Amino acid sequence: MNEVYNFSAGPSCLPKAVLEKAQKDLLDYNASGMSVMEMSHRSSIYDEIHNQAAQDLKDLLGVSEDFDLLFLQGGGSSQFSMVPLNLLNPGEKAAYVVTGSWAKKAFKEAARFNPVELLASSEDTGFDHIPEINPSSCPDAKFTYVCTNNTIYGSRIVPQKLDPIETPLVADMSSNILSEVYDMTKFDLVYAGAQKNLGPAGVTLVLIKKGLKLAQREDLPTMLNYQTHLEKNSLYNTPPCFNIYICGLVAQWLKDQGGVPAMEERNKEKAKLLYEAIDNSQVFKNKIRPQDRSLMNVTFVTGDKDLDAKFIAGAKKKGLENLKGHRSTGGIRASIYNAMPLEGVKALVDYMKEFELENR
């Protein structure tokens, strides 16, 4: 086997132990004679997988008592419309904090259905920081929307920055869920596409605070209505069973590692190592304001596109894969989600030093 470290922003690397378990059981899960891919979603054996995955994820997030958890399809992009269509009646307003491309897409999609206010944005400086959030400037908003981690630019909203927000708070946590401790009771609705910190692409986690008032829109397609899925425990129709199963294995692995506090410690160590390597370098530069730097997506540039490309090509030869920045920004991006071991970051830092010596 060709050993690599995969720095892809998503879909991204999964814990090796999870893949080994999935491989072992691929044709015969738990002596059933069946693959999880072949199981009826109405069978007791699948039911256990489904409910255990949901419970473990809720436990890890500390929301077992207060939130319902849905496994939906369609990715974060589907939530861009589902959030306003389920939380706003026609004419009602929401406030959006735009700190990167995905938050901006969510804002624009919501604006197709309802009045939305730009509560804060850092677009004018190229999304290089998290702007101040002053909720009082939009008192009639039914909810405030944030994206807690900006995958493309490599910034994050640190948990305490959310403290002043009092309206119902909605968060896209796709790229940093389960990576550090957030007080989840601050939020009313949280969603996350699986393909960064949870599992394979094809399932989206949606956490809805119990008692959250949903809008009533007569023309909402049944499948876009949270209520449809809440009432049926995400089994209104056939869910993406195998994808949910892998998320469940990842959740078990996270518990074995010590849960979110342990992951936060490890993630901070990994990020520190990498940001220090950048900050101490003469060649590499990170553009994000230090206090807003992401723990998950570390972006950097040499300032020379050809040199960036040379770095990425050389990294690939060393088994350091998918370091190319997003097509909209260029540069270099190392995504170091929960599943990326410290050794991967060390290997990257070693290569950065070697590259710097040769290209200073």
Next chain:
Amino acid sequence: MNEVYNFSAGPSCLPKAVLEKAQKDLLDYNASGMSVMEMSHRSSIYDEIHNQAAQDLKDLLGVSEDFDLLFLQGGGSSQFSMVPLNLLNPGEKAAYVVTGSWAKKAFKEAARFNPVELLASSEDTGFDHIPEINPSSCPDAKFTYVCTNNTIYGSRIVPQKLDPIETPLVADMSSNILSEVYDMTKFDLVYAGAQKNLGPAGVTLVLIKKGLKLAQREDLPTMLNYQTHLEKNSLYNTPPCFNIYICGLVAQWLKDQGGVPAMEERNKEKAKLLYEAIDNSQVFKNKIRPQDRSLMNVTFVTGDKDLDAKFIAGAKKKGLENLKGHRSTGGIRASIYNAMPLEGVKALVDYMKEFELENR
């Protein structure tokens, strides 16, 4: 390994060769050092998987020239709204043929958005046959909707029955796509949830005839718009990559088996064996009009609920799994999709004979 034959209606059994290949490559696809679950959907290695799967499926269906193929999320249930919302402008009418529970659900969902006419229905006789379809009774319909195979009741629309229909024809082929030869040029839009004849749950195939006129609805969520996905080759956002990969392996397997004509021959042999066993029995009865019987889902009853339950429990002990009929109908159902080998049907027939001797 516990060897079983899995007669589940979906998710359902997959070809063993497909699962073995997926298992072998689960941690290291094609010496990449990565699982397909870990690959960026923007990488060239995934691109090849994605495009090969689409091409192979189009080739198998004989639609390479005439149709675009989408891999979407959300299952057939999402198509219940996407079809009318993409094909009808507000106020435009469609005609529905209701031959089972899923067609009825599609009809009811469409009726939430547009005027829809019930062109034909067999509900009054418990969906025990396919009714005559007389398209001239609804001349102003923008399309006619059919479900080619009724998973729950076990009936199917034989290809020639669709000949009189001239308006754009939309078909839900979820449970019999690729199982027998249909003239695909008859159709304008076809969809199929993967979890019966294509792969694992979590991806839905949508085939759209090139040049088909799509409606323009300003308030359509971006992700529900076929145009969004057509323009981006199903890569507008992260697709369910691993699920698509498995569909691709199934497509390769189908090609190795001789394609759809060979599957039709094999499926007819399997169905004949099972229907003959039912028709020759004193204990079991199938309620569907013979010329409308499904090749994929064979339903039967003993006429006594307790005896049905005894049959299903005894079958399970012999490794014949998931023979329980749908919760809405009860009885017994053997789903014998492409991946079910002839040996599985023979084992079932042997058990039926044995059961009959003991319970006559």
